Amino acid sequence: MTEREFDVEAFLAQPLTARVATAGPTVRPTWFPWEEGAFWILTGPWARLLSRVRTDPAIALVVDVCDLGTGLVRQVIARGQAEILPFDVPRGRRKLNRYLGADDAKWDNRFRHYLLDDPAEQGTVWLRLRPDSLVAKDLSYSV
Template sequence: MTEQSQAAQEPKPQRRMRKIAMTSEEVDAFLAEQRTCRAATNGTNGPHATPLWYLWDAGALWFSTLSKSQRWTDLQADPRIAVVVDAGHDYAELRGVEIRGTVEVVGEVPRTGEPNETLERVERLMGERYFNGSYGHDGRHAWMRVNPDKITSWDFRKIPQG
């Protein structure tokens, strides 16, 4: 996909576990408060899962990755990805979101800071979230946007206790 392509259509509705699913507002709030996701890619030797910092903004998940990493190689060969963000310790506290979709590279590879309207907001928000206000370019990372095809959520706090 190209940077100019439209974001993915509205994700498919959740069909299972709807009684404990989060509302779209709850999904947005949950993804804004959590800090780490786990991203799974399809590699030539099978699945590859890694933790990442991320940004949830305007219905898309953003991350910056080393452009010479296994994740990058996997996603160049097959842009499909599954991402999970979850929280909770005890059974009745468990909640989370799974996002399935495709990645789209945004900006130059690797990112050196060329002006890019789309990335200005993303880098500002990422800097505020993880880097005390300033996001830097190291010439080794590149930006990817996950355009969700399906979002599944669960919140065990919605299960009646008794």
């Protein structure tokens, strides 16, 4: 099977789900924006991810698609050290617009509070992964 090149930026601009792996090992799904050459993951004290990254910031992340109907199989695998950064509402809005649509009146209330509540009070932060390693593969096949 021959790998083909594909537009990684366009692939990562889609509203896909990534899976993040931390020491433990633990893997969890997450939504993300890919901006400024980094994956941005929203987290806080309600999730084990934040405490795991504080203990060991080495993480791996995979974003992939596999469509058996069309034969489209693509993957991006990233590894590096996660940084914990303050939450900013504009990036949070871009992330939620990407996955939930531009009309925030239609969003489930679970998501709206990230933009309305005080992030410092809630403990909401970003994990930023600027990959030390990023491997993109197109393993698509003909059906």
